[in-house]
Amino acid sequence: MKIEEVPVDGRRSLRPVLDESFTGLYRWHARRTLRSVAQVRKATRDGALLGFTMSTMVGKDIGCIYYAAVTTSARAQGVGGALLDDALQRLRADGAREFFACARSKNEPAVRLLQSRNFARTSFHEVAFAKGFAATVRLWVRMVVVPGETVFVRWLRSG
Numbered sequence: 001m002k003i004e005e006v007p008v009d010g011r012r013s014l015r016p017v018l019d020e021s022f023t024g025l026y027r028w029h030a031r032r033t034l035r036s037v038a039q040v041r042k043a044t045r046d047g048a049l050l051g052f053t054m055s056t057m058v059g060k061d062i063g064c065i066y067y068a069a070v071t072t073s074a075r076a077q078g079v080g081g082a083l084l085d086d087a088l089q090r091l092r093a094d095g096a097r098e099f100f101a102c103a104r105s106k107n108e109p110a111v112r113l114l115q116s117r118n119f120a121r122t123s124f125h126e127v128a129f130a131k132g133f134a135a136t137v138r139l140w141v142r143m144v145v146v147p148g149e150t151v152f153v154r155w156l157r158s159g
Contacts, residue, residue, distance in 0.1 A: 001079065003086045006040040006052065014042065014052050014069075021069035029144065030054070030067050037066060041086055043079050050074040053087040058100070058142040063091030065101040066144075068110070080113050088117065088154075100139075102149040111150070119152035127153070 006014065011034050022030050034040065038056035042049060051070035058064040065087050070079045088099060101119060103110040128136040145151055 001043050001045050001050065001082060003041055003043045003082060006042050008035070011035065011040055014040070014049070017049060017051060017069050017071050018067075020072060022067075025146070030069075033066050033144075039087070039090055041083065041090070043070075043074075043083050045074075050079045051083055053083045055087045055091055057091065057094050057096060058139060059098075061095055061097040062139065063088075063094065063096030063099045064143050065091075065099065068113075075109070080109070081116070084113060084117055097155065099154040100143055101152045102143065102145055103152065104148060105150050111152075114152045117154065119154045122151050122153040124151075127151075 014034065015031070018030050018034065019027060033054055037054040040052060040054050042052040044050060049071065051068065051074060053068045054066040056064055056066070065084065068080055068083055068087075070083070091099060099119070101114055103114060105111065124136060124140060127139065131139070143151075
């Protein structure tokens with residue numbers, strides 16, 4: 001499997017996987033985010049697209065993984081994990097010490113994947129206690145947290 005950056009002018013080719021993975025408001029927001037997000041990384045095998053991630057820095061030392069999408073035929077084969085690991089590595093190289101991601105609770109594969117990479121469920125209240133109310137509002141807005149989503153966080157404990 002090969003993971004590489006997708007330039008802005010090549011991102012439209014990812015739309016079939018995006019459309020296969022998301023519906024409704026999520027699809028609309030994912031399409032919009034795909035055009036503007038800082039990092040889009042795709043996984044391919046033998047030239048076939050397997051999936052991609054969208055991520056960016058949302059604060060001085062805070063990274064956010066907006067979306068991860070994997071083709072139906074490549075699910076449960078480690079593609080999502082490899083893409084998530086790659087996104088975390090890229091965000092860490094950009095200075096992230098905290099990482100956020102969101103998933104609907106009913107999306108059990110996404111929740112299990114995040115938890116397997118040491119993400120823990122958090123809440124607005126918990127983050128506000130640590131960062132302050134105004135900083136947390138700004139963070140939630142930058143991450144575009146929507147009702148019904150569970151927010152997950154991962155902190156780097158060392159180096």
